[in-house]
Amino acid sequence: MSDGFGLDHLPYGVFSVAGGERRVGVRYGDGVLDLHAATGRPEFAQPSLNAFMALGAEVWRQTREEVAGLVDGADLVALDDAVLHLPVEVADYVDFYASLDHATNVGQIFRPDAPSLPAAWRHLPIGYHGRAGTVVVSGTPITRPHGLTRDGYGPSQRLDIEAELGFVVGAPSELGSSVPFTGLGDHVFGVTALNDWSARDVQAFEYVPLGPFLGKSFATSISPWVTPLAALDAAWVDLPAQEPEPAAYLGPGATHGLDIAVEVVLNGEVVSRPPYRTQYWSPAQMLAHLTVNGASLRTGDLFASGTISGAEPDQRGSLLELWWNERFLEDGDEVVLRASAPGTGGGRITLGEVAGRVVGSRP
Numbered sequence: 001m002s003d004g005f006g007l008d009h010l011p012y013g014v015f016s017v018a019g020g021e022r023r024v025g026v027r028y029g030d031g032v033l034d035l036h037a038a039t040g041r042p043e044f045a046q047p048s049l050n051a052f053m054a055l056g057a058e059v060w061r062q063t064r065e066e067v068a069g070l071v072d073g074a075d076l077v078a079l080d081d082a083v084l085h086l087p088v089e090v091a092d093y094v095d096f097y098a099s100l101d102h103a104t105n106v107g108q109i110f111r112p113d114a115p116s117l118p119a120a121w122r123h124l125p126i127g128y129h130g131r132a133g134t135v136v137v138s139g140t141p142i143t144r145p146h147g148l149t150r151d152g153y154g155p156s157q158r159l160d161i162e163a164e165l166g167f168v169v170g171a172p173s174e175l176g177s178s179v180p181f182t183g184l185g186d187h188v189f190g191v192t193a194l195n196d197w198s199a200r201d202v203q204a205f206e207y208v209p210l211g212p213f214l215g216k217s218f219a220t221s222i223s224p225w226v227t228p229l230a231a232l233d234a235a236w237v238d239l240p241a242q243e244p245e246p247a248a249y250l251g252p253g254a255t256h257g258l259d260i261a262v263e264v265v266l267n268g269e270v271v272s273r274p275p276y277r278t279q280y281w282s283p284a285q286m287l288a289h290l291t292v293n294g295a296s297l298r299t300g301d302l303f304a305s306g307t308i309s310g311a312e313p314d315q316r317g318s319l320l321e322l323w324w325n326e327r328f329l330e331d332g333d334e335v336v337l338r339a340s341a342p343g344t345g346g347g348r349i350t351l352g353e354v355a356g357r358v359v360g361s362r363p
């Protein structure tokens with residue numbers, strides 16, 4: 001059985017077999033349990049996880065328990081026979097900027113004459129709204145984007161990756177109310193690896209003062225498997241101290257992060273090992289911040305961690321930082337992000353990987 005996909009994991013995805021209907025499934029080893037066939041529940045005869053996710057945390061908990069009792073000895077679809085689809089119909093997509101090392105590195109590269117960190121950086125988790133409609137499943141080819149740069153119009157010459165995690169919102173919230181710092185488990189269904197493809201030359205020309213726009217809206221890849229938050233129960237760690245103490249709604253002093261180890265694999269070779277456990281802003285803080293103004297959450301909202309970079313040079317989550325603005329992706333390059341975490345059974349679970357190959361622009 002493939003490692004990291006045992007009873008302590010059981011991630012959810014959407015699959016089809018031989019051109020048939022899309023169905024919700026659970027991965028167990030090298031197989032997929034067809035949840036509609038196994039349970040008869042209508043929320044699983046769906047082309048996305050959204051209907052199931054909308055049912056809320058108590059149903060997620062009961063279902064996980066039920067599935068754990070069903071998979072052993074069940075008639076599973078072989079992974080090789082399954083086509084894996086985008087698991088979530090993405091509602092809104094937001095990307096944060098929560099790594100101190102990443103923000104410091106990018107500040108030095110993009111704004112060498114200014115302080116590395118923007119004034120608000122240590123006060124709130126900075127983010128931007130991205131393009132939900134271009135979130136794609138692992139394996140989707142990434143067409144090199146065209147755009148306007150300081151050198152004029154053409155195919156981007158500085159195509160990059162960003163190694164991130166995506167948090168998938170299941171249960172919605174009401175417009176005009178805020179989700180408290182303690183609300184992560186009630187609203188977030190699970191976690192997926194995420195690659196925020198970025199055209200640095202387009203981004204650098206367009207982003208002042210409103211932030212990333214076309215430089216990041218052409219594609220964002222996620223893995224086909226969403227790891228339920230419950231599978232990460234053993235992965236919680238205390239984050240490094242925050243200074244100055246953040247506002248009360250951000251839960252100062254109670255910041256827990258996830259000990260998820262990420263690997264960036266370029267053309268088969270591991271080029272970086274970003275650690276999620278040392279990020280500055282926590283997932284709960286990002287969720288509280290997203291809704292503090294009364295903005296509502298919808299089922300299918302996706303918020304990304306921001307590029308995961310650690311303090312060491314071989315822990316950087318973008319090529320911009322790894323190669324310090326000197327070299328970027330070539331056509332034909334393939335990037336795979338892998339991630340793993342301590343499981344509740346004493347071993348490790350492997351999050352679904354996210355892969356993408358760069359193809360040349362259409363003329």
Ligand SMILES: O=C(O)/C=C/C(=O)CC(=O)CC(=O)O
Pocket residue numbers: 095096097098099102103106107110162164196198207212305306307
């Ligand atoms: O500092 C900037 O101007 C830009 C930063 C990014 O491109 C990073 C971004 O998308 C947010 C993140 O992934 O941390």
Ligand SMILES: [Ca+2]
Pocket residue numbers: 095096162164196306307
């Ligand atoms: Ca990003």
Ligand SMILES: [Mg+2]
Pocket residue numbers: 130195196197198216217218219220
């Ligand atoms: Mg993107």
